[in-house]
Amino acid sequence: MSGRALLRAGLGLLAGTQVVPALWILLLPELFWKWPWVSHLPPYNEHLLRDFGGASAALAVVLCSAAAALERRLVITALVAYLVSSVAHLLFHAQHLEPLSAASGAGFMALLGVAVLLPAALLWLAAGGAALREPERPVRRPAP
Structure with a gap:
């Protein structure tokens, strides 16, 4: 798999890790709260959950764009x-x-560790080149 394909797949996977909980939180915050890894830190706060869901959705947009x-x-x-x-x-x-x-x-720490190691590895790949596009530079035209 090429560096570009690996980056695209990794970014897509990371976006998915944001889209799924974002939709879950935004559509069913009380059900998300009942998940054992979440509910052990009360009290329930719908406002904070929905803000977190919105932030997760926003991060997914950036990852998908990338x-x-x-x-x-x-x-x-x-x-x-x-x-x-x-x-x-x-x-x-x-x-x-x-x-x-x-x-x-x-298990929870292992999952959260992967959530750090995967983007770190992808960042290393991206910083090394991985045949990424460079930003387009505006063409400067001489003044008339």
């Missing part, structure tokens, strides 16, 4: 934005594992 365009600055920006979110998510949950069983906590 996957479609494969333009260097957009890809790097999308991956850095995803990394900022996923590192913050991992750090928070790493400090709040006590309500979970050992197996559930380990």
Whole structure:
């Protein structure tokens, strides 16, 4: 698989990891709240959940745009934005594992770790070139 194809597939996968929970949260926030990895941190706050769902949907838009365009600055920006979110998510949950069983906590940390390692690997690939498009430069015309 070429670097471009790998980046496009990775960006699409990351976008999917945002679209699914975003739709779930925006359409059924109470059902999302009942998920064991979420509900152990009460109280329920529909406003914050819907804000998080909207932010996840917005990040999915950026990731999808990067996957479609494969333009260097957009890809790097999308991956850095995803990394900022996923590192913050991992750090928070790493400090709040006590309500979970050992197996559930380990699984959750593994999942959140992949959410950091995958975009980091894709960022490394993108920074190395991966045959990404360079941004188009406007043509400067001499003044008449």
